[in-house]
Amino acid sequence: MSTGAPGSFADPSTHAGPGRGIGTGAVAGHWIDAVYRVRAAAAGIGARAQAIALEQSVEAPLAAVRDERVLRDVVAQVGDIVPAGPRDFDVTIRIAVETTGFEAGQLLNMLFGNTSLHDDVTLVDAAFPEEFALAFGGPAFGIAGIRALTGAAGRPLTCSALKPLGLPARELAGIARTLALAGIDVIKDDHGLADQASAPFGERVREVQRAVDEANDSTGGHSVYAPSLSGHFGRMREQAAIAEDCGVRIFLVAPMIAGVAALAALSREVNAPIIAHPALAGAARIAPPLLLGRLFRMFGADATIFPNAGGRFGYSSDACDAIAAAAREPWHGLAPTLPVPAGGMSVERVPEICAQFGADTMLLIGGSLLAARERLAERCRDFVTAVHRGTR
Amino acid sequence: MSTGAPGSFADPSTHAGPGRGIGTGAVAGHWIDAVYRVRAAAAGIGARAQAIALEQSVEAPLAAVRDERVLRDVVAQVGDIVPAGPRDFDVTIRIAVETTGFEAGQLLNMLFGNTSLHDDVTLVDAAFPEEFALAFGGPAFGIAGIRALTGAAGRPLTCSALKPLGLPARELAGIARTLALAGIDVIKDDHGLADQASAPFGERVREVQRAVDEANDSTGGHSVYAPSLSGHFGRMREQAAIAEDCGVRIFLVAPMIAGVAALAALSREVNAPIIAHPALAGAARIAPPLLLGRLFRMFGADATIFPNAGGRFGYSSDACDAIAAAAREPWHGLAPTLPVPAGGMSVERVPEICAQFGADTMLLIGGSLLAARERLAERCRDFVTAVHRGTR
Numbered sequence: 001m002s003t004g005a006p007g008s009f010a011d012p013s014t015h016a017g018p019g020r021g022i023g024t025g026a027v028a029g030h031w032i033d034a035v036y037r038v039r040a041a042a043a044g045i046g047a048r049a050q051a052i053a054l055e056q057s058v059e060a061p062l063a064a065v066r067d068e069r070v071l072r073d074v075v076a077q078v079g080d081i082v083p084a085g086p087r088d089f090d091v092t093i094r095i096a097v098e099t100t101g102f103e104a105g106q107l108l109n110m111l112f113g114n115t116s117l118h119d120d121v122t123l124v125d126a127a128f129p130e131e132f133a134l135a136f137g138g139p140a141f142g143i144a145g146i147r148a149l150t151g152a153a154g155r156p157l158t159c160s161a162l163k164p165l166g167l168p169a170r171e172l173a174g175i176a177r178t179l180a181l182a183g184i185d186v187i188k189d190d191h192g193l194a195d196q197a198s199a200p201f202g203e204r205v206r207e208v209q210r211a212v213d214e215a216n217d218s219t220g221g222h223s224v225y226a227p228s229l230s231g232h233f234g235r236m237r238e239q240a241a242i243a244e245d246c247g248v249r250i251f252l253v254a255p256m257i258a259g260v261a262a263l264a265a266l267s268r269e270v271n272a273p274i275i276a277h278p279a280l281a282g283a284a285r286i287a288p289p290l291l292l293g294r295l296f297r298m299f300g301a302d303a304t305i306f307p308n309a310g311g312r313f314g315y316s317s318d319a320c321d322a323i324a325a326a327a328r329e330p331w332h333g334l335a336p337t338l339p340v341p342a343g344g345m346s347v348e349r350v351p352e353i354c355a356q357f358g359a360d361t362m363l364l365i366g367g368s369l370l371a372a373r374e375r376l377a378e379r380c381r382d383f384v385t386a387v388h389r390g391t392r
Numbered sequence: 393m394s395t396g397a398p399g400s401f402a403d404p405s406t407h408a409g410p411g412r413g414i415g416t417g418a419v420a421g422h423w424i425d426a427v428y429r430v431r432a433a434a435a436g437i438g439a440r441a442q443a444i445a446l447e448q449s450v451e452a453p454l455a456a457v458r459d460e461r462v463l464r465d466v467v468a469q470v471g472d473i474v475p476a477g478p479r480d481f482d483v484t485i486r487i488a489v490e491t492t493g494f495e496a497g498q499l500l501n502m503l504f505g506n507t508s509l510h511d512d513v514t515l516v517d518a519a520f521p522e523e524f525a526l527a528f529g530g531p532a533f534g535i536a537g538i539r540a541l542t543g544a545a546g547r548p549l550t551c552s553a554l555k556p557l558g559l560p561a562r563e564l565a566g567i568a569r570t571l572a573l574a575g576i577d578v579i580k581d582d583h584g585l586a587d588q589a590s591a592p593f594g595e596r597v598r599e600v601q602r603a604v605d606e607a608n609d610s611t612g613g614h615s616v617y618a619p620s621l622s623g624h625f626g627r628m629r630e631q632a633a634i635a636e637d638c639g640v641r642i643f644l645v646a647p648m649i650a651g652v653a654a655l656a657a658l659s660r661e662v663n664a665p666i667i668a669h670p671a672l673a674g675a676a677r678i679a680p681p682l683l684l685g686r687l688f689r690m691f692g693a694d695a696t697i698f699p700n701a702g703g704r705f706g707y708s709s710d711a712c713d714a715i716a717a718a719a720r721e722p723w724h725g726l727a728p729t730l731p732v733p734a735g736g737m738s739v740e741r742v743p744e745i746c747a748q749f750g751a752d753t754m755l756l757i758g759g760s761l762l763a764a765r766e767r768l769a770e771r772c773r774d775f776v777t778a779v780h781r782g783t784r
Contacts, residue, residue: 024658035534055704058556059582062764065556067563074590098588105649106586106622113583113649113671117705117735164450164457165491166466171459190451191505194498196490198466230498232625232653257497257505259651261624279505280678312447313509343509370456 025351029129031094033079033220034111038089039120048354049091052121055114056095074099090124097128102135104264104299112286128298133332137262139302141273142335143328143360146302149249149273150185151222156354158183158387159340160380161366162208163190169199173207175376179369180215181320182380186362187212189228189253191277195239202242209246228252228274233262240270247270253301254279257289260299267300275340276301288319293326296337303338303362308353311344317356324357340364347379351388363387393460402475415739421521423486424659426503430481431512441483444513447506448487461621466491482516489520494527508677511535516679520690525724528656529745531694533665534727535720535752538694541641541665542577543614548746550575550779551732552772553758555582559723559732561591565599565767571761572615574772576755578645579604581620583669593619594634601638620644632662640664645693646671648683650690652691659692667732668693680711685718688729689746695730695754700745703736709748716749732756739771 034056040048056078058065065071079092102106112123139145147153162172172193179187187208193199205227212225227243229236229251236258240251251270254277255263262265267274276296281288292306306323307313315323320341328336341353342364353363365383372379426448432440449468450457457463471484485637492499504515531537539545552571554564564585571579579600587593597619604617619635621628621643632643643662646669647655658665668688673680684698698715699705707715712733713719720728733745745755757775764771 037524045449051704057584058558059553059584060555060759061763063765064759066765067556067559070556070558074556086779096558098590099584101586101588101622103586103623105624106588109586109622109646109649109671110584113646114735116672116674117670117699117707119674119706161451163452164459164462164466165773166462166488167459192449192491192502194493194495194501195499196493198490198711230493230501230653232651232657233496233627234657235653237626254497254501254505257501257651257653259624259649259654261622261627261649262651265624265626279501280508282508282511282674282749285674285677307509312443314511315509361429367456371453373455373458 007077028362029131030073030097031077031129032097032132033127034093034095034205035114035125036091036093037084037122037124038091038307039087040089045081045089045091049081049093050092052115053078053093056110057099059114062180097132102132103261104136105259106263108260108295108343113156116285122285122287123290125290126294130332133334136298137268137300138297138334139273139300139337140267140335141302143338144335146250146273146338146362147223149222152185154355154359156359156387157185157338157362159186159188159362159364160184160369160383161188161190161301161364162193163370165190165192165196166198169204169207172199172204172374173211175227175370176208177211178377179380180212180221181219182377183219183221183384184223184380185225186226186250186275188226188275189364191228191252191254191279193228194230201239205243205248206246209243209248213247224250226250226252228277229266230258236262236266237269240266244272250275252277255296255299255301256280260295262297263301264299273302274300275303275305277305278307288315289322289326293323293337294331297327297331297334301337304310305340305341305342305364306349307343308341308345310349311342313343324361328360336360339364342366344368347383347386350383356389403705421523422465422489423521424503424524425490425519426485426487426515428483428485428519429476429514429516430483430509433479437473437481437483441473444483444507445470445485448485448502449491451506459466489524494524495653496656497651498526500652500687504678511537512679514679515682517682518686522724525690525726528690529660529692530689530726531665531692531729532659532727533694535730536727538642538665538730538754541614541616544577547751548749548779549577549730549752549754550776550777551578551580551756552576552761553580553582553756554585555758556581557584557588558590561596561599564591564596565603567762568600568617569603569607570769571772572604572613573611574769575611575613575776576615576772578616578618578642578667580618580667582758583620583644583646583671585620586622593631597635598638598669601635601640604691605639616642618642618644621658621671622650622748625651625657628654628658629661632658636664642667644669647688647691647693652687655688655693656691665694666692667695667697669697670699680707681714681718685729686723689719689723689726693729695732697732697734697756699735700733700737702741703734705735712722713748716753720752728752730754734758736760739775739778742775746779
């Protein structure tokens with residue numbers, strides 16, 4: 001993001017190209033406007049910008065490009081170059097949509113593949129033609145779908161995590177039961193839970209889902225369990241099928257580990273909302289509002305977890321606002337993605353978090369609930385009560 | 393890497409744990425030693441190290457962990473803390489192998505998932521128990537396999553790339569023919585070539601492989617074509633099958649875009665060497681010798697492309713030596729991975745590159761050959777001649 005503030009994403013509809021697609025039909029806008037923050041001297045920034053344009057399109061010197069159509073329609077173009085600090089510039093590069101093949105991984109490749117190898121360049125923003133965003137489709141469920149699933153209307157949602165990694169499945173199921181009895185809306189696997197010997201995926205999912213179902217039966221509640229899918233796409237699809245057989249209706253995926261193509265495919269193949277986890281997403285090289293907000297949303301994440309300010313990670317409050325805005329502001333008609341502030345939150349901070357992010361938010365508190373040990377059930381009820389009260 | 397020099401990886405066999413696996417049988421060593429460079433004041437480094445140990449294992453405060461086995465066998469442990477500069481420390485964290493589930497993506501998750509979100513921490517090194525590395529298996533073909541495929545013995549190999557992205561398949565095939573007639577060993581897709589309308593995967597692979605086959609028939613040579621696989625794992629597997637039907641016997645994969653789990657699975661499912669591309673691998677947050685060298689090797693890359701010093705990227709000569717060393721030095725009995733220096737190389741630099749990296753290397757020159765335009769064939773012959781002469 002250029003400023004870290006909400007709304008600093010430019011409106012892509014105002015600078016989409018004139019529609020010079022090469023027979024890709026559905027896509028009228030020809031260019032993606034990507035913004036890179038480059039550390040360079042003023043005298044050299046023009047050459048750096050041109051080098052990025054070549055690196056992120058034809059990956060060859062202009063002298064090596066003889067084809068007129070490629071020069072006109074495929075080679076990326078340098079747009080605005082704007083000072084962004086004493087030694088930094090924001091450089092807009094127009095990347096041809098046709099180079100992405102309309103595939104999530106290839107889009108990331110064209111946005112930042114080789115340029116990620118330059119440690120003085122950060123990808124701070126990107127604007128896409130509307131037809132391009134619609135071709136990806138965005139969240140299949142979005143905020144409304146997650147509300148319908150959990151019966152949570154008109155208030156922020158609550159979320160907690162099963163941990164610690166290393167417990168057997170039956171003990172994780174016991175924690176899940178406590179969380180569900182307390183009325184927490186979404187009970188997710190800790191993102192470290194994969195398919196380990198201590199709690200193999202199939203056994204864990206069966207036991208946890210049963211515990212949550214039994215708790216719901218006794219309370220009349222609608223808590224849901226989101227197991228973490230891991231491995232390559234084929235394995236994730238197998239895991240999703242196993243889980244759906246157990247009654248699971250929502251999933252957790254870490255797109256930067258799984259590959260964003262796996263997120264995009266799962267969001268279309270699995271008939272359940274997907275919560276994106278920021279593992280391996282880094283802090284510094286792709287602006288979090290772009291990656292965790294806009295891109296994960298475009299690729300189909302129904303909810304997106306991010307490290308909230310004042311917790312264990314160093315994101316600013318403005319950056320968190322910008323992530324939430326990118327996730328849920330009106331954008332090309334895509335369904336909104338539910339923002340999930342997390343990463344060291346506590347029950348004491350619930351009113352403040354609710355005030356900052358409003359009702360269309362899911363609060364995730366994990367470790368600090370579990371630290372209550374034998375008072376876990378009580379702390380969970382405090383959490384749920386505080387969130388329900390937060391917007392009254 | 394602690395020093396950026398070859399050999400700075402510690403020998404993991406000397407500090408593997410005593411074998412407290414939890415029934416995972418094949419794995420005797422219990423701990424992975426990961427080294428993080430942390431920017432912190434001396435007074436705070438102990439607490440930071442403990443926080444990383446929790447973040448990269450149970451992701452919860454110690455107070456939340458009640459299970460004795462988890463405390464003993466699963467919670468990561470803080471090892472050495474060594475000054476690494478005026479404001480930096482190298483912190484060794486011992487991560488339990490059982491937390492990885494012996495799966496590539498989950499390993500990356502446990503090594504750097506959440507800690508990647510701290511922009512003052514870099515993952516600089518990791519040492520694995522021998523049984524752990526063997527469980528992944530490493531390159532199925534390695535340097536010897538690529539030599540056998542191309543008939544290139546006792547000298548560095550040559551590689552070039554089909555570009556620019558945007559040309560139709562028949563023109564890419566024409567360039568491939570010229571490269572193959574000149575005797576270049578490996579002709580790879582530009583990593584930007586995916587499944588775009590300008591040269592769809594199936595059509596491109598069929599035409600390029602035919603051109604290379606015809607050139608080989610006329611010269612008696614053994615050039616091979618490495619198409620780039622993209623999309624999620626299911627799609628990559630389909631593409632590999634299409635390509636193998638066309639006679640393709642080697643592939644290009646960008647593991648940080650595809651997901652390392654896809655690399656690991658492809659290296660076992662596809663009966664052909666795999667060249668890893670560093671797209672999206674970043675420069676600054678996971679040390680390149682660890683990521684492009686050791687980890688990609690462990691996950692099965694038979695060759696690994698890296699940006700050589702003095703080209704378009706900022707890697708130091710020492711860092712490149714370290715990447716090559718990590719790729720091919722004896723390590724747990726895994727086959728060596730072929731180092732591929734690239735990223736703005738020229739024919740003029742061939743003698744220097746051969747002198748630095750020796751015979752078990754593949755030189756990749758792309759754009760600067762194509763910049764010769766109508767003299768492409770001549771420049772390719774110059775490249776091949778220079779490499780063949782380089783070690784005589």
